[in-house]
Amino acid sequence: MTFPQLSVELGIGVAFVGVLGLLIGSFLNVVVYRLPNGMSVVSPPSACPGCDSEIKAFDNVPVLSWIALGGKCRDCREPISSRYPLVEAGVGVFFALVAFWLWQTLPQMPLATNEVVAGILALVAFLWLAGVSVALALIDLDTHKLPNAIVLPSYVVGGVLLAVAGVLSGDTEALVRAGVGMAVMWLAYFLMAMLYPGGMGFGDVKLAGVLGLYLGFIGWGALAVGAFAAFLFGGIYAIALVLLKKAGRKSGIPFGPWMLAGAWTGIFAGNTLWTSYLALLGAA
Incomplete structure (x- = not known):
């Protein structure tokens, strides 16, 4: 398979998706805070937790508003956690990486109309997973829970988008x-x-099915590497906590973030790593 050359169009497309990620990251901050507390993620409007004053639109621009305000509320000067801009920026970079990765998997241009539509649907599917991954990882770290309200719809969204993309691409x-x-x-x-x-x-268990859906769509190598990497990352994290005396052998740790990290390792590099592993064994 040949790959398209880097181009102005690619740069513009990746930048656009990155900006979209900044906006989604701002919304995910709301989801991560409100959903575990049983609050609506759409109303009421975002407000300062210190003085309860509604955050104005011009103070809600991802990353830039936090910098302009010096990390403090405009009204009461209560500090605003740096986690908010970090999540926004992180999701922006994550989305851009997903767009760039998917572009690299496309065959040489020009593409037929059905292939273009398939590529767009696949991009939306993996951007959904990227956003979901950030939200679930943060919620699991905070509460040791993976909410059904996020996990279960991902079966439908991912399944439908990837199924249609697969059919259109043949x-x-x-x-x-x-x-x-x-x-x-x-x-x-x-x-x-x-x-x-x-x-x-x-x-x-429920998250595993979603990740298996995406990993399998990419390839058998991605599935094998993504599944294994979760336990590798989780094991390293657990050992580090024990060595640092921040946890005991029987302490529970949130495993969701490591499942997600392993899955994205499989998505981005799983097929390549698997082929290299088989070649090392002389089986490729």
Whole structure:
């Protein structure tokens, strides 16, 4: 497969998606704070937690407003956590990386109309996963929970978008892999939750199916690497906590962030890593 050359169009497209990510990141800050507390994510409008004054539109520009205000509320001067601009900027960069990665997977231009539409649908699907990944990782770190309100709709959004993209591009094998990946990862995590109820929650089980769907769509190598990397990252994190005496051997740690980190490792580099591994074994 050949890849398109870097171009002005690519730069503009990636920049546009990055700016979209900044805006989505601002909304995700609201989701991460409100959803675990049983609050609506759409109303009332955002307000300062210190003085409860509504945040004005010109003070709600991602990253820039926080810098302009010196990280403090305009009205009461209560400090505003640096987590807000960091999430906004992080999601912006994340979205841009996803757009650039997907561009690199496209065949040489020009593309047929159905391939263009398939590419757009795939981009939306993976941007959805990127946004969901940030929200779930932060919520799990804060509360040790993976809300159904985020995880379950991802089956529908990811499944529909990837299915249509696969049909339009003629890649029916990707659809089979996606279905197998979803089922295998859900079942594997379900069995672990049954065998080790204290170490694996059902939130992890439900998230595993979503990640298996996306990883399988990318390839068998992505599925294998993404599934393995979650336990590698989680294990390293747990060992580090024990060595630093911030946790014991029986301490529970949020596993969702490491599942997500492993999945994105599989998405971005899984097929390449898997091929290299097989070549090392002489099986490729």
